[in-house]
Amino acid sequence: MDINQVNALTYEGFVHFFGNVVEKCPLVSAAVWSSRPFKDISDIEAHISDFINSLPDSGKEGILRCHPDLAGRDLQSGTLTRESTEEQGQAGMTTLDSAERLLMYRLNSEYKERFGFPFVICARLNSKAEIVRQLSQRLKNERAAELEHAIQEVTKICSLRLNSIVLPDIQTKL
Numbered sequence: 428m429d430i431n432q433v434n435a436l437t438y439e440g441f442v443h444f445f446g447n448v449v450e451k452c453p454l455v456s457a458a459v460w461s462s463r464p465f466k467d468i469s470d471i472e473a474h475i476s477d478f479i480n481s482l483p484d485s486g487k488e489g490i491l492r493c494h495p496d497l498a499g500r501d502l503q504s505g506t507l508t509r510e511s512t513e514e515q516g517q518a519g520m521t522t523l524d525s526a527e528r529l530l531m532y533r534l535n536s537e538y539k540e541r542f543g544f545p546f547v548i549c550a551r552l553n554s555k556a557e558i559v560r561q562l563s564q565r566l567k568n569e570r571a572a573e574l575e576h577a578i579q580e581v582t583k584i585c586s587l588r589l590n591s592i593v594l595p596d597i598q599t600k601l
């Protein structure tokens with residue numbers, strides 16, 4: 428859909444289409460709907476980022492906790508959202524061998540133990556090797572810096588999801 432169609436959506440319609448641009452957090456799209464009309468995709472993205480960044484740490488942590496582990500239980504049991512299934516597939520998380528799966532499980536567990544929220548990274552922008560490297564690296568961060576880093580990854584995931592729903596401006600004008 429183009430930006431004019433987005434701006435014409437009712438609240439219910441907007442949450443229907445945009446409710447999962449931040450994983451399992453329809454509250455975020457519900458919150459930004461009242462900022463219409465949006466100029467373009469970047470404008471929607473900016474409102475979402477502003478909303479998330481204005482949350483207290485507990486709210487940011489809550490957003491992270493709504494994300495499934497990479498190569499975790501939801502993937503094994505087929506209960507990932509459609510978006511997350513595609514993203515984890517693209518990053519090679521669906522074709523790990525048993526040693527790689529065990530490594531991801533260990534690192535994810537260690538990360539959750541240390542920070543109290545799951546490791547989040549924009550899977551579509553990272554290869555399997557890069558995900559393992561970043562997970563090992565980010566385990567060494569201070570908690571506050573890591574929370575901000577993880578939230579930036581949420582906004583990258585959100586940006587790619589928005590771009591798969593809304594046509595870019597250039598296409599709207601063709």
Ligand SMILES: NC(=O)NC1NC(=O)NC1=O
Binds near residue numbers: 496511
């Ligand atoms: N934990 C985590 O990073 N999850 C995800 N990342 C991503 O791009 N999609 C996800 O579900």
